[in-house]
Amino acid sequence: MRSIVVASTAGLLLGGQMAAASLDSYIAKESVRSYQGIMDNLGNKGVKAPGTAAGLFIASPNTANPDYFYTWTRDSALTFKCLIDLLDSGSSDYGLNRAELETDIRNYVSAQAVLQNVSNPSGTLEDGTGLGEPKFEIDLNPFTGSWGRPQRDGPALRAIAMITYSNYLVSRGKKSDVVNIMWPIISNDLAYVGQYWNETGFDLWEEQDGSSFFTLAVQHRALVQGAALAKTIGKTCSACSSQASQVLCFLQSFWNGEYITANINMDTTRTGIDASSVLGSIHTFDPEASCDDSTFQPCSSRALANHKVYVDAFRSIYKVNDGIKEGSAANVGRYPEDVYQGGNPWYLTDLAAAEMLYDALYQWNKIGSLEITQTSLSFFRDFDSTIKAGTYSSRTKTYKILTSAIRAYADDFVGLVEKYTPSNGSLAEQYNRNTSVPLSANDLTWSFASFLTSIQRRASIVPASWGEKTANNVPSKCAASPMTGTYKAATATFPTSTAGCIPATDVVPVTFYLIENTYYGENVYMAGNVSALGNWDTSEGFALDAGLYTETDNLWFGSVELIEAGTPIEYKYYKIESNGTVTWESGDNRVYIVPTGCPIQPNVQDVWRS
Numbered sequence: 001m002r003s004i005v006v007a008s009t010a011g012l013l014l015g016g017q018m019a020a021a022s023l024d025s026y027i028a029k030e031s032v033r034s035y036q037g038i039m040d041n042l043g044n045k046g047v048k049a050p051g052t053a054a055g056l057f058i059a060s061p062n063t064a065n066p067d068y069f070y071t072w073t074r075d076s077a078l079t080f081k082c083l084i085d086l087l088d089s090g091s092s093d094y095g096l097n098r099a100e101l102e103t104d105i106r107n108y109v110s111a112q113a114v115l116q117n118v119s120n121p122s123g124t125l126e127d128g129t130g131l132g133e134p135k136f137e138i139d140l141n142p143f144t145g146s147w148g149r150p151q152r153d154g155p156a157l158r159a160i161a162m163i164t165y166s167n168y169l170v171s172r173g174k175k176s177d178v179v180n181i182m183w184p185i186i187s188n189d190l191a192y193v194g195q196y197w198n199e200t201g202f203d204l205w206e207e208q209d210g211s212s213f214f215t216l217a218v219q220h221r222a223l224v225q226g227a228a229l230a231k232t233i234g235k236t237c238s239a240c241s242s243q244a245s246q247v248l249c250f251l252q253s254f255w256n257g258e259y260i261t262a263n264i265n266m267d268t269t270r271t272g273i274d275a276s277s278v279l280g281s282i283h284t285f286d287p288e289a290s291c292d293d294s295t296f297q298p299c300s301s302r303a304l305a306n307h308k309v310y311v312d313a314f315r316s317i318y319k320v321n322d323g324i325k326e327g328s329a330a331n332v333g334r335y336p337e338d339v340y341q342g343g344n345p346w347y348l349t350d351l352a353a354a355e356m357l358y359d360a361l362y363q364w365n366k367i368g369s370l371e372i373t374q375t376s377l378s379f380f381r382d383f384d385s386t387i388k389a390g391t392y393s394s395r396t397k398t399y400k401i402l403t404s405a406i407r408a409y410a411d412d413f414v415g416l417v418e419k420y421t422p423s424n425g426s427l428a429e430q431y432n433r434n435t436s437v438p439l440s441a442n443d444l445t446w447s448f449a450s451f452l453t454s455i456q457r458r459a460s461i462v463p464a465s466w467g468e469k470t471a472n473n474v475p476s477k478c479a480a481s482p483m484t485g486t487y488k489a490a491t492a493t494f495p496t497s498t499a500g501c502i503p504a505t506d507v508v509p510v511t512f513y514l515i516e517n518t519y520y521g522e523n524v525y526m527a528g529n530v531s532a533l534g535n536w537d538t539s540e541g542f543a544l545d546a547g548l549y550t551e552t553d554n555l556w557f558g559s560v561e562l563i564e565a566g567t568p569i570e571y572k573y574y575k576i577e578s579n580g581t582v583t584w585e586s587g588d589n590r591v592y593i594v595p596t597g598c599p600i601q602p603n604v605q606d607v608w609r610s
């Protein structure tokens with residue numbers, strides 16, 4: 001869905017316009033980089049994810065301190081939701097190839113069907129327990145080390161992503177694919193939510209066992225969407241219809257009158273101020289909703305009051321926030337008491353703070369007014385210290401001044417991300433609270449996905465409604481009675497797409513990546529026993545490209561068109577010095593079997609053997 005935001009008529013100072021122009025150009029570049037960063041981490045094609053099964057995301061290419069070379073159900077579902085929304089919006093931005101993107105989405109669906117049935121330390125599919133396992137090995141094997149498990153947001157988030165894709169298919173007349181392929185997977189996850197929502201589990205930060213606002217908010221959404229999809233395709237989801245309003249009922253307990261307490265039913269000394277509440281609001285944002293407090297919509301009084309409490313909690317604890325006053329964007333992290341990697345701002349939390357405000361702006365614009373209540377007054381007072389509670393129509397000057405100030409405030413959060421993005425555009429997980437140097441996992445898939453969702457909302461490109469309007473009534477009394485689900489391994493898969501696959505008779509473009517530190521003037525080549533590689537003649541070798549070479553990433557690459565589909569070839573790398581001397585790498589000739597069929601983008605990662 002795409003719609004155009006009404007341009008603010010409030011005047012901007014020239015300095016503001018220049019800042020906006022710089023931010024716009026950063027956003028244009030960083031969104032292409034983010035899309036690429038996401039694809040680099042995707043199994044069977046991504047240059048940073050060698051050995052990963054098709055359709056699985058690694059969380060990050062980092063393999064030590066921390067080792068994130070695994071696939072997480074949560075991160076993958078959130079990222080695929082972003083990608084499915086891109087497909088649904090008709091986007092062809094960021095250089096994306098829509099046919100290839102849809103193949104990726106289908107690979108995700110197939111891989112998740114397999115993972116659902118993998119027995120793991122959380123349990124098995126038989127009674128649903130196995131669905132709560134948060135992470136897996138990249139080859140679809142269970143991760144058997146100790147971990148904070150189960151995590152109950154995963155099945156809900158995966159259901160949301162898959163339902164979104166199902167709605168896309170239905171709208172294109174492909175209901176039978178949804179019935180046969182999608183629903184068997186989705187119904188397992190919905191059954192899990194219906195059965196286990198009233199039990200504790202580890203929160204999204206994987207640290208503490210309890211009841212989590214984020215988890216329940218997305219569980220509620222999943223059940224509501226599940227009920228609607230079931231109806232559309234003539235199926236039933238008894239857990240959806242019986243449990244959704246009870247989940248919503250319990251969700252109300254997280255509001256403490258001032259802000260959202262992120263976790264309850266947990267032994268903790270924490271304040272409960274936590275990014276997970278802001279993430280809950282953005283991942284249950286419905287563009288057609290009113291500013292409902294019950295579902296913590298981004299424009300609701302509760303979400304706005306919570307946003308202020310959350311952001312202000314980091315002002316005095318991070319050195320990088322020195323001198324930044326209330327009402328100006330501050331660097332924010334997971335929660336103030338965080339000590340992981342030293343407890344630092346995260347890119348994805350800064351972006352979530354921005355995204356929630358863009359969502360709210362979208363909602364006010366659509367509704368045509370903005371309401372300030374006693375609850376949200378403190379949030380608005382940051383932009384106008386004398387503002388009073390009341391409803392301000394979009395025709396009023398107050399509305400225009402407030403919304404343009406809030407938009408500038410949201411932009412400031414993205415501006416912080418710009419300020420702390422290294423020149424190569426890489427988004428790590430965190431940056432140091434004192435020095436702002438990026439740290440922890442590099443090229444975090446979720447950081448890139450957060451970048452894309454927030455800048456989409458900034459452009460008023462919003463996802464489809466999830467039906468919040470029909471699901472915001474809180475029962476007068478909470479009476480939890482979860483429902484035992486039934487589970488069955490999904491077996492139907494999409495027919496292997498031949499689009500983009502390689503027939504045995506075709507030319508196969510294989511991309512070779514080589515890591516080797518070289519000096520300026522020294523060039524790297526490949527030779528081998530096939531004509532594309534010069535039949536071992538060093539004057540006819542294949543020249544690699546240094547276009548991706550940086551000081552920290554000594555990468556040479558090249559796409560070699562091989563006609564030997566399905567057969568082995570031999571090759572080796574060599575360098576030609578600036579004076580013309582040829583230096584071969586050491587060791588035996590390398591052997592590579594040129595693939596046929598799918599995967600569609602074969603690539604090879606090598607390191608020079610000195």
Ligand SMILES: *[C@@H]1O[C@H](CO)[C@@H](O)[C@H](O)[C@H]1NC(C)=O
Nearest residue numbers: 114117118119125489490491
């Ligand atoms: C699901 O897992 C069970 C237990 O490992 C196995 O017996 C069964 O064949 C699997 N089903 C599918 C469809 O893979």
Ligand SMILES: *[C@@H]1O[C@H](CO)[C@@H](O)[C@H](O)[C@H]1NC(C)=O
Nearest residue numbers: 198199200211250265478480
């Ligand atoms: C279960 O639901 C009831 C009613 O909403 C709530 O009071 C209780 O804390 C919940 N417990 C868990 C572990 O979710």
Ligand SMILES: *[C@@H]1O[C@H](CO)[C@@H](O)[C@H](O)[C@H]1NC(C)=O
Nearest residue numbers: 341342343344432433434435
């Ligand atoms: C930030 O600086 C403080 C005070 O010097 C130090 O104790 C802390 O370890 C630093 N944090 C990080 C993440 O470097």
Ligand SMILES: *[C@@H]1O[C@H](CO)[C@@H](O)[C@H](O)[C@H]1NC(C)=O
Nearest residue numbers: 422423424426442550552553
């Ligand atoms: C990008 O730059 C950062 C900071 O200099 C560095 O840590 C990171 O490894 C680089 N990433 C890539 C992919 O070059």
Ligand SMILES: *[C@@H]1O[C@H](CO)[C@@H](O)[C@H](O)[C@H]1NC(C)=O
Nearest residue numbers: 529530567568569570591592
């Ligand atoms: C190249 O080397 C491979 C592996 O040794 C061999 O199987 C293949 O037949 C060779 N190709 C040619 C054209 O000699």
Ligand SMILES: *[C@@H]1O[C@H](CO)[C@@H](O)[C@H](O)[C@H]1NC(C)=O
Nearest residue numbers: 522577578579580581582583
């Ligand atoms: C050519 O350059 C290489 C690398 O700098 C050096 O090792 C070699 O001795 C040079 N050869 C000649 C013939 O100058």
